[in-house]
Amino acid sequence: MNNRIKVLLVDDEAWTRDIVKTFGDWDSLNMVIIGEADDGMEALKLIEELEPQVVITDMRMPGVDGVRLLEVLNKRFPDIKSVVVSGYDDFQYAKHAVRFQAVDYLLKPVDPAELNAALLKCKEQVEAAQMSLNVLGLDVDVSYLLSPFKTRLRSYYNELNHEGVETVLNQLRAELDSKAAKAVMKSSKLEQVAQELLLLLKELMDVNSQSADSLKFSYESSTFASSGGTTAFLRVCYGHMLDQLIKMRKFKNKLNLEEVRKFMDTHYAEPITLEQLARSFYVSKEYLSKSFKQEYRQNITDYLLNLRMVKAKEWLLDESIPIKAIAEMAGYEDVTYFYRVFKKHFGIAPGEMRKNSEV
Structure with a gap:
C-alpha cells in the first residue's frame, strides 16, 4: 500500500461511493481507497490526516460542498488531483469547477470506462510529478516562487499572446537573479524550474489539443547552470509550441x-x-x-x-x-x-x- 496511489472518496450518498469502489480498476491502476467522507468538511479533516493523492468528489453535499472543497484543494493542496462526479442538474457548475484544476468531471450514473479513464489521467499526472521530484529533489520554496509566474504563463499562452509569455519569462529571470531568490536557489534548483514549467507547457498543450510528441528539445549540460540559460531554454520551448498553436488556429483563416x-x-x-x-x-x-x-x-x-x-x-x-x-x-x-x-x-x-x- 505504501507505493500505491491513495484515493479519497467524497459523497453524501453511500451508494455512489459503492459504485465508484466497484467500477474502479484499483489494482491495475496501482491505486487504493484510503478513506470516505460524507461532505467537504469531513473530507478536509481526512486529507490532513491521510494525505491522499487523488480526491473523487460529488458537488452537491450538505455543509461544505464540492465547489468549496475544490477551491480549498486548489489553494492549500495543489498537488492533489481531483475528479468531479456530478448529477445531471449539477452539470453546468460542475463543469466550471474544473477551473479549480479538477482533472476531469463525470456525470452520474458513473460510466465505468469514463471513471477509469479519469483515474488513469490522475495516475499519469501523479507519477509524472513523482518522477520529476525523484530526479530533481523537491524544493517547496522553488515551487512557491514559481506559482505566480505559472498563473500568468497559463493565461498568456491560452490567449496566444507571444509578447506576454516573453515578458513573464523575462520577469522570471529577474526574479531568479534577485537576492531573495538566490537564497532559495543556492542549492542549484534551476533544473526544477525548467521541469515544472515544461510540465505546465505540456498541460497547456493538452488543453489546446496539441500533440505532446512535438515537445522535444535538446539541451546541453550547461543549459541550467544559470538563470539566463534556463529562461532562454524555456523561451525557445514556449515560443515554438505557441507558434505551432497559432498556425493551427490561423489555418481556419x-x-x-x-x-x-x-x-x-x-x-x-x-x-x-x-x-x-x-x-x-x-x-x-x-x-x-x-x-x-x-x-x-x-x-x-x-x-x-x-x-x-x-x-x-x-x-x-x-x-x-x-x-x-x-x-x-x-x-x-x-x-x-x-x-x-x-x-x-x-x-x-x-x-x-x-x-x-x-x-
Whole structure:
C-alpha cells in the first residue's frame, strides 16, 4: 500500500461511493481507497490526516460542498488531483469547477470506462510529478516562487499572446537573479524550474489539443547552470509550441462567429476581453465587435454579462452553493462588485433573490 496511489472518496450518498469502489480498476491502476467522507468538511479533516493523492468528489453535499472543497484543494493542496462526479442538474457548475484544476468531471450514473479513464489521467499526472521530484529533489520554496509566474504563463499562452509569455519569462529571470531568490536557489534548483514549467507547457498543450510528441528539445549540460540559460531554454520551448498553436488556429483563416460565441459560453468564468478574443480569432477588435453585433443584435460585453448573470441566477436556486462561490464561478473574484452588477442587471440583490425563491 505504501507505493500505491491513495484515493479519497467524497459523497453524501453511500451508494455512489459503492459504485465508484466497484467500477474502479484499483489494482491495475496501482491505486487504493484510503478513506470516505460524507461532505467537504469531513473530507478536509481526512486529507490532513491521510494525505491522499487523488480526491473523487460529488458537488452537491450538505455543509461544505464540492465547489468549496475544490477551491480549498486548489489553494492549500495543489498537488492533489481531483475528479468531479456530478448529477445531471449539477452539470453546468460542475463543469466550471474544473477551473479549480479538477482533472476531469463525470456525470452520474458513473460510466465505468469514463471513471477509469479519469483515474488513469490522475495516475499519469501523479507519477509524472513523482518522477520529476525523484530526479530533481523537491524544493517547496522553488515551487512557491514559481506559482505566480505559472498563473500568468497559463493565461498568456491560452490567449496566444507571444509578447506576454516573453515578458513573464523575462520577469522570471529577474526574479531568479534577485537576492531573495538566490537564497532559495543556492542549492542549484534551476533544473526544477525548467521541469515544472515544461510540465505546465505540456498541460497547456493538452488543453489546446496539441500533440505532446512535438515537445522535444535538446539541451546541453550547461543549459541550467544559470538563470539566463534556463529562461532562454524555456523561451525557445514556449515560443515554438505557441507558434505551432497559432498556425493551427490561423489555418481556419475565416472568422466563425458561432465559434466565438461557443468560446464565451465555455470560458465565461475567465477574464475574457474583446482584445483577447480578437487575438485568438485573428481579426481586429473593431471587425469582431461589429460582426458579432450584426449577427447577435448585442455587443460582446453585453452578451458575456447576460450569460454570467443567467448562470448566477440559476445557481442561486441551489441554497447549498455559497454566494461567494457563485460569484467566482460566474467570473467575478470581487464579491462586492458581483453584488453591484447583479443588482443592476436584475434590480434585486443576490441574497434577496435567493430569499424570495424560498417563498
